[in-house]
Amino acid sequence: MKYRFLALALALSFGSLQAQDDDSGFLLSAGYGKFFYDNSQLDDASTAVFSFGYQFNKTWQAEIIRGNPDTEFNPGNLDIDTDWTALRALYHFEKGDSFTPYLTAGFDATDALDSGYQAVVGLGLKGEINSDFFWRLEGNYHADEGDTSILALIGVYLGRTSTAATAVAPKDSDADGVLDNIDSCPNTPSGSQVDATGCIIKTNLDTDMDGVFDHLDKCPTTPANALVDTNGCQKELTKDVSIELKINFDSDKAIVKSDYFAELEMLATFMTQYAGTKVVINGHTDSSGKAAHNLDLSTRRAEAAAKVLVEQFHIDASRVVARGHGEDTPIADNETVAGRADNRRVVADIKQQVNEKQWK
Known part of the structure; x- marks a missing residue:
């Protein structure tokens, strides 16, 4: 063919x-x-x-x-x-x-x-x-x-x-949802609301100036210089705090000496700083006298310290409890003068887990 x-x-x-x-x-x-x-x-x-x-x-x-x-x-x-x-x-x-x-x-x-x-x-x-x-x-x-x-x-x-x-897929380098080839503002910050040209919308504000835009800010009134998370809320550090109090008394007395006001003031400052704390003040005596008398005396000593805390340093009474324990829990030898002086006391011990706000 x-x-x-x-x-x-x-x-x-x-x-x-x-x-x-x-x-x-x-x-x-x-x-x-x-x-x-x-x-x-x-x-x-x-x-x-x-x-x-x-x-x-x-x-x-x-x-x-x-x-x-x-x-x-x-x-x-x-x-x-x-x-x-x-x-x-x-x-x-x-x-x-x-x-x-x-x-x-x-x-x-x-x-x-x-x-x-x-x-x-x-x-x-x-x-x-x-x-x-x-x-x-x-x-x-x-x-x-x-x-x-x-x-x-x-x-x-x-x-x-x-x-x-084989064509290379268009990129969005600043991840704002607008491809680079049509992005007029190619370096917008992460999380910004942008228009069709890739530029930040003018209503994209940061009212509290914490670095998180208002439309993403779950805590829009954060104080100045606060250290914030990605939601715009101030970061908090959880930690344990504590304070101890010890006041000694003269024999058979329930009067707080002025020498101990500084210690009570430190306790009051601690309780003011950590508003969720409460204190139990425990009163004690030495072994002199009858047990019933000593129980009443220890209670009056605890109440005296509590009264100074409330009236002098303005701690709410609902946050203060006074308890007497009499002569039952000595910390020293009641057979010596020094031991009995140590046992005539009120003590308090506060331990609290708190969240402390973080700052820049």
Whole structure:
């Protein structure tokens, strides 16, 4: 068979499509073809088909396709071996969700049938299996003879280049939700509310000037110089605090000497600083005298210290408790003068876990 006309047409097809863009490259495919001859003396025929083509861009493709749709001539059941060759251009429409429709147009010839060159047009669907493989299903009309055919092919891309596949994804360097290529303010602080151009919205205020914008600030009235967390609330440090009090008394007396007012003032300052604290003042005696008298004396000593704390240093009475323990809990030897002096006492011990606000 002479292919000079086909070769010339192929050259013209390639030459008319010089521009290359996305998805250009060679394609190789194989599949099944079914031919329906309009001549009633010829049996319909099936064949394996093979094609080789070049995709210029997403729209245009050219290919040469071959098959051997051997048939029989009736009457007589005469076998006819055929070689079918077609040169075609493919025009692809807009890609759908699952497939791309396309049109084909070109020329074909079947040598044993002496059909000569005839126009062939068709309509098909193409789908991507993955980035390397595709499928095609099409129907064709062979104009001069009135024959029709259907083709089903599986193909592979050979060295396809795709600008879309290799393009660098746009960045958003300051993470403000506006891509760098349209961001007029590319260095906005983290958490800023921005407009469509990537610039801070003017209403984006920090009223208490703690470094957290009002729309993110859960504590919008933080005092100046407060150390804040990401919510704009002042940080607090949890710690244990404590203070001790010890006052000694003269024998059989329940009067707080002025020498001990400084210690009571320190206790009052502690309780003022840590407003959630309460104090229990415990009174004690030595072993001199009767036990009942000593119990009453120890209670009066505790009450005397509590009275100074409340009246002199203005601690709320609801935060102060006075208790007497008599002579039952000595801390020294009651057989000595020094020991008995130590035992004539009131003591207090406050331990508290507190949250202390943090400052810059």
